Amino acid sequence: MASILLWLTLLRLTGEIMQQTLKLIAATVLCIGAFASQALAAKPNVLIVMADDCTHNDLPMYGGENAKTPNLDRLASEGLVFDRAYLAEAICQPCRAELYSGLYPMSNGCAWNHSASRPDIQSMPHYLGAEGYRVGIAGKVHVQPKQSFPFEAVDGFDDNCVRDPTKPHQLNSVKEFMSRDGGPFCLVVALVEPHVPWVMGDASAYPPRSIKLPPNIGDTPETRRAFGRYLAEITYMDSQVGQILETLESTGHAEDTLVLFTSEQGSQFPGNKWTNYNTGVHTALVARMPNVVPSGKRTDALVQYADVLPTIMEMASLSYERDWFDGESFADVLKGKSDQHREFVYGTHNNVPEGPSYPIRSIGDGQYHYIRNLTNENLYIEKHLMGVKGDGKLNNLYWQTWVFDSFDKPEVYRLVQRYTLRPAEELYDLENDPYELNNLAGSQSVAEVQQRLSGELDRWLELQNDPGAEQDTVESLRAARQGKHRFGPAAD
Numbered sequence: 001m002a003s004i005l006l007w008l009t010l011l012r013l014t015g016e017i018m019q020q021t022l023k024l025i026a027a028t029v030l031c032i033g034a035f036a037s038q039a040l041a042a043k044p045n046v047l048i049v050m051a052d053d054c055t056h057n058d059l060p061m062y063g064g065e066n067a068k069t070p071n072l073d074r075l076a077s078e079g080l081v082f083d084r085a086y087l088a089e090a091i092c093q094p095c096r097a098e099l100y101s102g103l104y105p106m107s108n109g110c111a112w113n114h115s116a117s118r119p120d121i122q123s124m125p126h127y128l129g130a131e132g133y134r135v136g137i138a139g140k141v142h143v144q145p146k147q148s149f150p151f152e153a154v155d156g157f158d159d160n161c162v163r164d165p166t167k168p169h170q171l172n173s174v175k176e177f178m179s180r181d182g183g184p185f186c187l188v189v190a191l192v193e194p195h196v197p198w199v200m201g202d203a204s205a206y207p208p209r210s211i212k213l214p215p216n217i218g219d220t221p222e223t224r225r226a227f228g229r230y231l232a233e234i235t236y237m238d239s240q241v242g243q244i245l246e247t248l249e250s251t252g253h254a255e256d257t258l259v260l261f262t263s264e265q266g267s268q269f270p271g272n273k274w275t276n277y278n279t280g281v282h283t284a285l286v287a288r289m290p291n292v293v294p295s296g297k298r299t300d301a302l303v304q305y306a307d308v309l310p311t312i313m314e315m316a317s318l319s320y321e322r323d324w325f326d327g328e329s330f331a332d333v334l335k336g337k338s339d340q341h342r343e344f345v346y347g348t349h350n351n352v353p354e355g356p357s358y359p360i361r362s363i364g365d366g367q368y369h370y371i372r373n374l375t376n377e378n379l380y381i382e383k384h385l386m387g388v389k390g391d392g393k394l395n396n397l398y399w400q401t402w403v404f405d406s407f408d409k410p411e412v413y414r415l416v417q418r419y420t421l422r423p424a425e426e427l428y429d430l431e432n433d434p435y436e437l438n439n440l441a442g443s444q445s446v447a448e449v450q451q452r453l454s455g456e457l458d459r460w461l462e463l464q465n466d467p468g469a470e471q472d473t474v475e476s477l478r479a480a481r482q483g484k485h486r487f488g489p490a491a492d
């Protein structure tokens with residue numbers, strides 16, 4: 001009898017233990033479930049929309065006095081506008097390689113247009129893909145080789161800068177990519193406006209005579225006509241931004257997506273793209289994410305394209321090693337916790353194959369911008385401005401009118417001179433001279449600034465293992481195209 005009682009007691013105890021264990025398992029499962037859903041919420045989608053060859057301060061949000069951009073204005077009112085965002089090299093391919101890899105041109109290997117990054121580097125698709133992201137690109141890709149940038153191709157947008165106006169873009173594939181199950185998305189939509197040829201949009205909305213040309217643009221009738229076509233493409237680009245954001249909204253992801261808009265580098269007009277001037281390397285950057293990124297605010301934080309990928313990693317709570325990137329995360333700026341980031345932004349220009357060798361290096365601290373022209377005894381020539389090839393749409397003819405009008409227009413002559421014949425060193429106060437028309441280099445009043453920026457530029461060039469003029473050669477470009485990069489930190 002006693003043994004039966006003992007047996008029953010044991011059985012009850014075992015039952016209780018079992019019950020408690022089951023409760024514990026259930027609680028653990030619930031807890032894991034809750035953590036998993038929290039972790040999922042911590043991985044936002046990312047949508048990067050890029051313009052192409054759009055000078056940042058031709059946009060109204062940066063003081064542009066001509067272009068109409070209602071969609072970008074609305075995005076700016078909903079997000080955070082960066083007043084001091086830069087890229088290292090004001091040409092399509094190198095700046096994209098920097099953005100997607102988080103590495104400066106010398107580090108990722110793409111320091112010339114139409115070249116290639118190192119075949120062993122990792123980029124956005126690798127780092128985010130390893131963390132469960134679907135990483136896609138629609139439109140212009142223009143980075144090489146494929147193994148360094150294994151984006152999923154998303155249809156619907158022209159991938160060629162030379163846009164065919166008879167083939168409209170369509171948003172079905174973008175929508176499908178955003179809506180698809182299977183992890184968060186990171187999607188780049190790289191538009192090809194307002195890159196030449198300027199064939200999209202309604203140029204009649206910008207009558208040449210009513211345009212207020214920026215002070216670094218030569219005032220000739222042909223330039224005014226071209227500028228009107230460029231402005232029409234900016235407005236067309238803006239309408240695409242609006243449609244892409246509407247598509248995001250329609251998928252229900254407007255709230256859990258970090259949206260970044262950037263203008264890429266400056267326009268084809270002389271003194272912007274292909275130069276390290278402020279209208280070349282200074283880019284528009286707007287970030288939006290409801291309840292995370294402050295809305296309707298601006299920041300002076302100094303940031304650079306190499307910072308964007310580590311920023312996305314931090315915004316998604318993904319761990320990474322500091323030495324994976326040259327850039328550093330500015331997530332604290334995005335979250336409204338800080339208004340400061342870098343002390344300096346750095347720039348490079350190699351002119352081959354866009355024209356004869358003309359290496360430029362530069363550095364900025366937000367207010368002052370120091371530019372070093374390494375072979376300034378040579379003429380600066382950009383072959384795409386000569387208009388000798390094509391039908392004049394891609395290789396525009398306005399530059400010849402600058403040269404022609406130099407005869408009796410001193411202000412145009414000065415711009416031609418500024419463009420083709422440069423001093424060894426240039427220093428500008430961007431706060432008072434954003435178009436960089438008054439070179440302060442050598443002035444006693446800014447001697448300390450020049451020394452500080454010049455010294456820091458030297459330090460950076462050494463870190464980058466940059467050989468200077470020797471890099472801007474056909475041989476170096478050819479080696480890079482073959483994946484046999486001759487210089488740079490990774491070549492050691």
Ligand SMILES: [Ca+2]
Nearest residue numbers: 052053092264
């Ligand atoms: Ca471009």
